[in-house]
Amino acid sequence: MAYRAGFEPTNNAYTHRFGVLPGDIDELGHANNVVWVRWVNEAAIAHAAAVGMGAEPLGRLSVLWVVRRHDIEYLLPALLGEQLEALTWAHSLRGATSLRRTLFKRDGHTCARAETTWALLDAATGRPRRIPPELLTAYGFDGAPADEPSA
Numbered sequence: 001m002a003y004r005a006g007f008e009p010t011n012n013a014y015t016h017r018f019g020v021l022p023g024d025i026d027e028l029g030h031a032n033n034v035v036w037v038r039w040v041n042e043a044a045i046a047h048a049a050a051v052g053m054g055a056e057p058l059g060r061l062s063v064l065w066v067v068r069r070h071d072i073e074y075l076l077p078a079l080l081g082e083q084l085e086a087l088t089w090a091h092s093l094r095g096a097t098s099l100r101r102t103l104f105k106r107d108g109h110t111c112a113r114a115e116t117t118w119a120l121l122d123a124a125t126g127r128p129r130r131i132p133p134e135l136l137t138a139y140g141f142d143g144a145p146a147d148e149p150s151a
Contacts, residue, residue, distance in 0.1 A: 002014075007101065008056070008103075008136065009087040012089060012140040013089040014090065016043040016046045016086040016125065017084070017085045017087075018084060021090060024118070029079070030079055031079075033072070036072055039084075039086060039104070040072070040086070040088075040102050040114045040116055043088040044088060047088050049064075049073065051139060053136055053138045054100060054136060057132075061121060061134065061135070063121065063129055065098070065119070066132075067116060067118055068118065069117040071114065072112055072113070074111075074112050076090060076106070076110070078104075078109070078111055080108065084106050084111065085104070086102050086104050088102040089101055090140070093131050093136055093139060095131070096121075096129055097131075099115060099116070100115070100117075102115075103113070104129045126130070
């Protein structure tokens with residue numbers, strides 16, 4: 001995926017900090033590509049909890065998020081012991097779909113960029129479900145489907 005200009009965090013982006021651990025390293029001496037996918041997921045889960053939409057609130061709404069697609073562009077390796085930050089935000093929420101962006105940084109340098117398409121499912125039926133107003137509001141949207149957060 002070619003990343004467009006403007007892949008910059010919004011004002012309400014969440015920052016998730018973590019370290020590169022021995023189990024993250026592959027035979028090439030840097031973080032394995034599968035680990036980057038895990039980090040995208042961990043940042044999204046932490047962000048959801050921070051805005052009050054972790055597992056319990058989603059359970060009360062009877063919904064759950066599943067990944068439909070991950071796109072990651074690797075720019076710099078992550079090495080053992082380094083401290084990284086993942087800046088993540090909901091870029092758009094529409095229908096039953098969320099496009100989340102994540103920017104991984106180390107000492108101000110971009111290591112990777114990721115876009116993840118999430119689908120919201122009804123927990124009972126497993127079928128797609130329109131994003132409810134509570135979720136839109138929690139992620140900084142005005143309660144109606146939109147491409148950009150409200151001001």
